[in-house]
Amino acid sequence: METAQTKPTTETVQPAPPALVAPETTKLQRRTLPVVVAVVLVCLGGVTGLWLWTASSSASEVVAVRVGVERGQLIAATDLTTVRVTLDPSLRTVPASAVDSLVGKRAVTDLAVGTLVSPDQVSDAVVPGAGLAVVAVPIAAGLIPTEPLKAGDTVRLVQAPAQGGQVTGAPTEITATVLNVTPGDTETVVDVLVADNRAGELAARAASGDLALVLASRER
Secondary structure: OOOOOOOOOOOOOOOOOOOOOOOOHHHHHHHHHHHHHHHHHHHHHHHHHHHHHHHHHEEEEEEEEEEEEOOOOEOHHHEEEEEEEEEEOOOOOOOOOHHHHHOOOOOOOOOOOEEEOOOHHOOOOOOOOOEEEEEEEEEEOOOOOOOOOOOOOEEEEEEEOOOOOOOOOHHHHOEEEEEEEEOOOEEEEEEEEEHHOOOHHHHHHHHHOOOEEOOOHHHH
């Protein structure tokens, strides 16, 4: 008896058809992209706004120099202005609300245009102070240095000999501090601070019109 042999059958596996994307899903993806971009822009705008608000809220309005003031000069209202800046907490400044309190005070140091005013740069000391006096001294051309004098300069006022005269002995000198300088055509009037006990002597010598002015060293 013969056994029937079964022939193996070969089945061909067909690849699965590609998945189809529903049109609604594609439309949803296209709509989502602008929404994401919008959210990112809103977040960036919020961060920028927060930064600007923080910067503006930490800024302060303080006093600055509008017109340069030399050391020793009186400060006028027109010399000052107010500015709004972000400050280092360690920096000493004068708040804008106190700008009027600076008018009439004297500059302790030179105040440059555009700089912020520090409380240490001004003084309300009365001039002349105790033990001092102010004397106006006219100095003829040729008896005063061409170097411009500044308030606070130390000077020596020397009795010059009369025209054609001779120097006999050591010249008399009086040390003083420059307060104001008023240039003129033929002479310069220098207001000086001098010791009160020598103010009368200096005034008498100034009246003679033969005083010479010597500028002392500015190095400190």
